[in-house]
Amino acid sequence: MDLLVGQLFTGLSTGSILLLAALGLSLTFGQMGVINMAHGEFIMAGCYTAYVVQQIAGDAGVSLLIALPLGFAVGGAMGLVLEALLIRHLYHRPLDTLLVTFGVGLILQQVARDVFGAPAVNVSVPPALRGGVDLLGVTVPKTRLFIMGLAIVAVTAVALVLRFTPAGRRIRAVVGNRDLAETAGISSRAVDAGTFFIGSGLAGVAGVALTLIGSTSPTTGQSYLVDAFLVVVAGGLGRIKGAVVAAVALGATQAVFETYSTASLAKVGVFIVIVVFLQLRPQGLFTLRTRSLA
Amino acid sequence: MPQRSTITRLARATGAAAAACALLATAACGSRAGEETQAAESCVDTSGDTVKVGALNSLSGTMAISETTVRDAIYLAVDEINAAGGVLDKKIEIVAEDGASEPTVFAEKAEKLIREDCVAAVFGGWTSASRKAMLPVFEDNDSLLYYPVQYEGLEASENIFYTGATTNQQIIPALDYLAETGVKSLYLVGSDYVFPRTANAIINAYAEAHGIEVLGEDYVTLGSTEFSTIVNQVKSAGADAVFNTLNGDSNVAFFREYANVGLTAEQMPVMSVSIAEEEVGGIGVENIEGQLAAWNYYQTVESPANAAFVAAFKAEYGADRVTSDPMEAAYTSVHLWAATAEKAGSFAVADIQGAADGVSFDAPEGTVVIDGANHHVTKTARIGEISADGLLHTVWESEGAIEPDPFLDGYDWAADLTVSK
Numbered sequence: 001m002d003l004l005v006g007q008l009f010t011g012l013s014t015g016s017i018l019l020l021a022a023l024g025l026s027l028t029f030g031q032m033g034v035i036n037m038a039h040g041e042f043i044m045a046g047c048y049t050a051y052v053v054q055q056i057a058g059d060a061g062v063s064l065l066i067a068l069p070l071g072f073a074v075g076g077a078m079g080l081v082l083e084a085l086l087i088r089h090l091y092h093r094p095l096d097t098l099l100v101t102f103g104v105g106l107i108l109q110q111v112a113r114d115v116f117g118a119p120a121v122n123v124s125v126p127p128a129l130r131g132g133v134d135l136l137g138v139t140v141p142k143t144r145l146f147i148m149g150l151a152i153v154a155v156t157a158v159a160l161v162l163r164f165t166p167a168g169r170r171i172r173a174v175v176g177n178r179d180l181a182e183t184a185g186i187s188s189r190a191v192d193a194g195t196f197f198i199g200s201g202l203a204g205v206a207g208v209a210l211t212l213i214g215s216t217s218p219t220t221g222q223s224y225l226v227d228a229f230l231v232v233v234a235g236g237l238g239r240i241k242g243a244v245v246a247a248v249a250l251g252a253t254q255a256v257f258e259t260y261s262t263a264s265l266a267k268v269g270v271f272i273v274i275v276v277f278l279q280l281r282p283q284g285l286f287t288l289r290t291r292s293l294a
Numbered sequence: 295m296p297q298r299s300t301i302t303r304l305a306r307a308t309g310a311a312a313a314a315c316a317l318l319a320t321a322a323c324g325s326r327a328g329e330e331t332q333a334a335e336s337c338v339d340t341s342g343d344t345v346k347v348g349a350l351n352s353l354s355g356t357m358a359i360s361e362t363t364v365r366d367a368i369y370l371a372v373d374e375i376n377a378a379g380g381v382l383d384k385k386i387e388i389v390a391e392d393g394a395s396e397p398t399v400f401a402e403k404a405e406k407l408i409r410e411d412c413v414a415a416v417f418g419g420w421t422s423a424s425r426k427a428m429l430p431v432f433e434d435n436d437s438l439l440y441y442p443v444q445y446e447g448l449e450a451s452e453n454i455f456y457t458g459a460t461t462n463q464q465i466i467p468a469l470d471y472l473a474e475t476g477v478k479s480l481y482l483v484g485s486d487y488v489f490p491r492t493a494n495a496i497i498n499a500y501a502e503a504h505g506i507e508v509l510g511e512d513y514v515t516l517g518s519t520e521f522s523t524i525v526n527q528v529k530s531a532g533a534d535a536v537f538n539t540l541n542g543d544s545n546v547a548f549f550r551e552y553a554n555v556g557l558t559a560e561q562m563p564v565m566s567v568s569i570a571e572e573e574v575g576g577i578g579v580e581n582i583e584g585q586l587a588a589w590n591y592y593q594t595v596e597s598p599a600n601a602a603f604v605a606a607f608k609a610e611y612g613a614d615r616v617t618s619d620p621m622e623a624a625y626t627s628v629h630l631w632a633a634t635a636e637k638a639g640s641f642a643v644a645d646i647q648g649a650a651d652g653v654s655f656d657a658p659e660g661t662v663v664i665d666g667a668n669h670h671v672t673k674t675a676r677i678g679e680i681s682a683d684g685l686l687h688t689v690w691e692s693e694g695a696i697e698p699d700p701f702l703d704g705y706d707w708a709a710d711l712t713v714s715k
Contacts, residue, residue: 010522017520110354118359120546120576132555138526141554214519215546215576219356223517223543258523263514264486266523 007255009135013144015251016151019244020209021224022231023154024075024202026243027195030232031175034087034196035094037101039228040221041108042078042200046071046207047216048116051123061126067208068150075204076197078108083196088189105221112218120217129212143212150209154202159240161198171195175238234274236284245285250274336436337412340641344387345380347372347631348407350418350428355395356517356542360620361420363572364442365390366611367621368417371628374606381632382639389413397427404431404439414641415440415631417624422446422488429454436643440631442624444567444589446492447700450668452647457627457662458620459590459673460700465493467675468537468565468588469500471690477534479507483524483548484539486513493539493567495711496702503707509533514540519547525555528562538566545569549581559584565677570618571685579684589619590673591659592686600658616685617658626657630664630671660695670698 021043028034050067057063082104090097129146132139162168173181174191182188207221214220231250235242253273257266278284338346349368351361372386380386389411391403400419407413408431415438419425422445432439432453444459472480482497484490494511501508509531512524525548528536540548545568552564565586571593574582593604593616603625607617630653635641638649651666662671672695678686702708 007523010526013522014520113354113358118362119572120359120543122576122578124578124580125550130554138522139529139555140522141551143550143554144522210519213547213550215543217359217543217576219359219517220543222356223519254520255523259527262512263518263520263524267515 004256004259007138007259008252009140010138011252011255012248013140013148013251014255015248016148017144017210017213018227018231018251019247020147020151020154020206021203022228022243022247023151023158023240024199024206025228026232026235026238026240027158027199027202028079029229030235030237030239030243031171031199032192032195033094033237034091035098035101036082036087037098037225038082038105038108039200039203040223040225041105041112042075042203042221043207043210043224044108044112044216044218044221045078046075046204046209047123047211047220048112048121048207049074049204050208050211051116051121051216054123059126060124061128064126064208064212068205071204071208072201073204075207076201079196079200079203080193082200083193087196088192091192109218109221116218118218120215120220123211123216125212141213146212147209150205154205155240155244158198158202162240167191167194230274234277234284236286239284239286242284242286336643337409338414338641339412340382340384340414343384345382345384345641346387346389346411346413347628348404348411348413348416348418349388349390350393350400350403350407350416351390352395352420352424353392357393357395357420357424359542360572361393361395361418363618363621364418364420364624366615367607367617367625368628370607370610371625373610375628375632381635382641386632393418393424395421397421397423400424401427401431404428405435408432408435408437414438414635415646417442417627417631419443420620425449425454438631438643438646440624440627442627443620444623446489447702448492450670450700452669453643454669455627455630455650455664456670456698456700457623457630459675460670460698461493461496462699462702462705463590463673463675463696464567464588465496466500466705467692467696468567468586468677469497469504469506471588471677472535472537472565473504473506477506479509479533479535481509481528481531481533481536482511482539483528483536484511484513485516485518485541485544487516487541489541490539494537496708497537499707499711514544516544517542518544521548521551524548525551525557528552529555529557533562536562536564538564539568540566541568543576545573546577549577549585553581559586569680570620571616572618574680574684574686575616579680579682582680583682585680586689587678587680587686588675589678589686590676591619591622591657592676592678592688593617594678594685594687595659595676597658597660599656599660603658619659622658626655626659626662626671629655629657630662634664662695665698668698668700670700672697 025039028036049071053067054063129142132141170186170191174188231247235246254266254270257269351365352358376385393400417440419441420443439454442457444464447460482494567588569587634646634650634653638645650664654663660674674695675692676688677690679689
């Protein structure tokens with residue numbers, strides 16, 4: 001019993017990593033419908049931001065605090081450029097967007113390889129986050145608790161922005177009905193750019209945080225991309241709430257399966273659950289009721 | 295409903311992408327060596343002052359992290375040989391190709407190197423998948439590949455020379471070492487592909503024959519960074535040691551998690567077979583100090599040949615660069631090819647194959663000798679400990695070089711493992 005409870009806690013921690021990686025995507029893919037295959041590379045850019053800051057600042061704790069907002073800025077800036085140069089011209093052409101952003105992702109990987117070298121670089125974990133805490137029979141590393149906290153903060157911030165700020169209301173209006181929002185005087189182009197900035201910035205933040213547990217190499221982002229898409233699709237497009245529930249559910253399913261079988265089988269199990277789930281409920285966990293005709 | 299239509303669009307887009315990929319793959323397969331290339335005449339031209347060889351390594355994609363270092367070592371060896379007058383009085387000219395971390399690309403580029411560039415031999419490859427993809431190309435065109443990485447054994451092609459360790463030169467000595475130090479139980483962790491699966495089959499057979507208990511065996515998909523469950527299971531299993539066949543980026547996440555839950559090298563050492571000097575930096579030496587690795591070469595090996603190799607490498611590529619086992623094996627492979635050509639007095643494939651047996655080279659790891667029967671080389675096994683300077687230091691080494699035994703014919707307990715050729 002203890003083991004199961006402990007594993008559920010592990011699932012929560014796995015879920016929060018998934019959520020952090022998927023949160024930005026739930027804005028760009030979920031809200032705007034843009035299939036951004038370069039999302040993983042924005043995460044990778046966040047990882048390298050953390051690395052560069054640590055090379056300059058030295059102290060691991062201080063540099064983490066600097067890198068988190070800076071990672072948002074770097075990821076967001078890359079997102080803005082990508083949106084302005086390519087994606088803007090490809091709205092309503094999902095296949096083209098998919099291929100173009102996939103290519104952009106490959107280019108960014110090669111750029112990282114040329115700038116930082118092909119081998120993985122080391123981002124040191126601040127001493128305060130080393131070691132673990134014993135919870136119900138499993139040891140949970142402090143880094144994972146930190147990521148859990150960061151995921152909660154990020155989700156809350158996004159939810160508050162969407163609900164209570166004028167910018168957030170405009171985003172929701174454009175998602176709900178683009179034409180009607182434009183008629184009401186909202187510049188949907190500016191809103192798109194803003195949404196993409198926030199979504200990509202969140203990928204950068206995720207990248208900074210993920211250096212605490214994973215590797216920092218040109219291909220780092222790839223390992224999170226598929227899981228991020230899974231979370232967004234299973235959660236239901238356009239719903240932050242859906243992403244949260246889906247991420248935690250996927251994390252818990254993975255952890256529980258893993259306890260009773262092996263890691264690879266657990267992965268298979270999770271995919272089967274998702275396939276069956278999407279058969280029964282193709283719109284995902286939560287649906288967004290809109291009045292648009294698209 | 296927009297969300298429904300977006301999903302449909304996504305599904306269509308994904309489907310179309312998959313179809314495009316399938317189409318590309320078919321095209322790639324179509325262009326590979328087929329029956330019509332049987333007994334193709336070699337187009338290698340050595341009438342001039344130069345002899346061409348191919349360097350086929352992944353310079354892009356996920357394997358670039360490792361294979362670019364191998365390429366550097368190949369270039370170094372070629373430069374050395376050229377500076378000393380070349381092979382059979384001809385300078386070596388390298389034709390470089392990018393394998394792009396894709397086995398199908400490796401096969402294609404190998405075909406191109408052999409048939410269009412007319413190279414006398416090709417050096418490179420890393421993953422077993424890339425080697426398996428190139429094998430029929432080299433056999434069909436009757437050309438030569440020098441493969442420089444430790445691998446899972448159970449292979450011996452006339453057209454491939456294997457200069458990395460086979461299992462009885464790396465994994466079995468690592469198990470011998472663990473058994474000697476009193477390890478009675480093991481936990482196996484690996485990436486889910488051919489090398490770890492084969493290695494663990496051998497480890498299980500060895501353990502059964504030597505009274506060692508295997509408490510768990512876990513695989514993760516290549517590149518996975520999710521280790522909390524596995525590490526907790528390793529911790530609660532309480533094995534005497536962990537045998538790690540993870541590859542690539544997964545090692546970083548695994549060792550960070552391992553250190554974070556409070557496991558240390560003193561309590562439960564981890565024996566790794568894919569972590570060399572290059573990887574230690576990325577994992578962070580504070581997470582891995584004191585852990586063990588099994589290879590045939592470390593930068594710290596003390597020999598005049600290694601001192602010269604390390605000095606030459608650092609002079610060429612920078613003082614911050616390190617040398618590792620696959621790099622040394624690649625460097626050695628070029629010298630072995632050159633020595634074989636000198637002995638044969640010819641670059642022709644049949645002459646090289648005929649002259650190969652007994653050809654030796656005073657390599658950085660110690661003298662290696664080609665075994666003409668299975669095209670592997672003799673190698674000294676070394677267990678290394680990772681120290682605070684990020685390098686590995688030998689804590690144990692085999693008595694002399696070990697004869698290669700890719701099919702484990704010399705080990706009774708492995709009788710069930712050795713599938714026929």
